[in-house]
Amino acid sequence: SQQGEEDPQALSIQEGENATMNCSYKTSINNLQWYRQNSGRGLVHLILIRSNEREKHSGRLRVTLDTSKKSSSLLITASRAADTASYFCARRVIQGAQKLVFGQGTRLTINP
Amino acid sequence: DTAVSQTPKYLVTQMGNDKSIKCEQNLGHDTMYWYKQDSKKFLKIMFSYNNKELIINETVPNRFSPKSPDKAHLNLHINSLELGDSAVYFCASSQTQGGPGELFFGEGSRLTVL
Numbered sequence: 001s002q003q004g005e006e007d008p009q010a011l012s013i014q015e016g017e018n019a020t021m022n023c024s025y026k027t028s029i030n031n032l033q034w035y036r037q038n039s040g041r042g043l044v045h046l047i048l049i050r051s052n053e054r055e056k057h058s059g060r061l062r063v064t065l066d067t068s069k070k071s072s073s074l075l076i077t078a079s080r081a082a083d084t085a086s087y088f089c090a091r092r093v094i095q096g097a098q099k100l101v102f103g104q105g106t107r108l109t110i111n112p
Numbered sequence: 113d114t115a116v117s118q119t120p121k122y123l124v125t126q127m128g129n130d131k132s133i134k135c136e137q138n139l140g141h142d143t144m145y146w147y148k149q150d151s152k153k154f155l156k157i158m159f160s161y162n163n164k165e166l167i168i169n170e171t172v173p174n175r176f177s178p179k180s181p182d183k184a185h186l187n188l189h190i191n192s193l194e195l196g197d198s199a200v201y202f203c204a205s206s207q208t209q210g211g212p213g214e215l216f217f218g219e220g221s222r223l224t225v226l
Contacts, residue, residue: 033214042116042202042217043155086153092213097167100215102147102155 005103006089012109019076021106023089024069030092032065034074037086037105046074046087079110115139118203118218125193126226132189133221135203143167144186145215146178147202155202161186162208190223198225 007022023032031050035043049056049065049072056063062075076083086105093101118135125131137144145168146158160168161180175191190197200220206213 035215040220042219043204043215044217045214048214088155090215097160098213099157099160099168100213101157104152104154107153 006087006106008106009104010107010109012111013079015079015081015110015112017079019079019083019108019110021074021087021089021108023072023074023103025072025089025091025101026070027091027093029067030094030098032063032072033090033092033100034061034063034072035088035090035102037088039085043088076108079108081110081112084108084110114218116203116205116216116218118201118221120221121219122222122224124224124226127193127195129193130189130191131193131223132187133201133203133223134185134187135218136185137203137205137216138184139205139207139216140184141205141216142183142208143206143213144180144183145204145206146186146188147204147217149200149202149220151199158201159186159188193223193225195225198223 033048034046037043047058049063060077065072086107088105090100090102116137143162145160149155158172159178164180177189180186200222202220203218204215
């Protein structure tokens with residue numbers, strides 16, 4: 001299966017703490033992207049990291065990519081209640097027509 | 113202005129009926145997609161069109177028929193609806209099929225089959 005796994009499936013932390021979500025995958029990728037989905041809404045792109053990059057930052061977000069382990073992590077620092085959402089990693093796989101493959105996501109709850 | 117808009121937002125229908133979902137993007141993108149999100153939140157690609165041409169068809173039952181009249185529109189028609197078709201269907205677009213491809217999603221259409 002081209003789908004990987006996001007870990008944990010659910011995460012609940014206190015406001016102000018850091019949240020770390022992990023993503024593993026199985027096939028070769030061109031890039032890996034992280035998306036956020038608020039309840040009842042569409043997905044919103046957060047950050048893209050290319051296969052030749054190891055780390056990327058955007059505001060309070062930090063993404064790492066380890067292609068040897070086929071894994072990525074998303075760190076949200078100084079979490080806020082508004083960060084409560086589901087977070088998905090998506091792999092742009094290089095088989096046939098390029099496509100973005102999503103997993104099940106991590107449900108993040110920030111408690112005030 | 114909504115970048116990717118899909119209608120309707122909710123559909124409730126009986127098994128065996130036919131329904132359509134429409135999608136339009138005003139971003140000038142070449143590529144559009146349909147994704148299905150099940151009750152466990154798995155998001156699975158169904159179809160991709162690039163400039164009105166079908167690029168990806170992920171072994172979706174032929175009861176599902178996408179149609180792209182122009183590159184700004186991608187509609188999804190579903191025949192003979194089954195209980196298992198209940199899900200949220202998302203339309204998305206990206207600039208080019210071969211590019212790095214961040215996707216822009218619509219707000220989803222929740223289909224409930226009774």
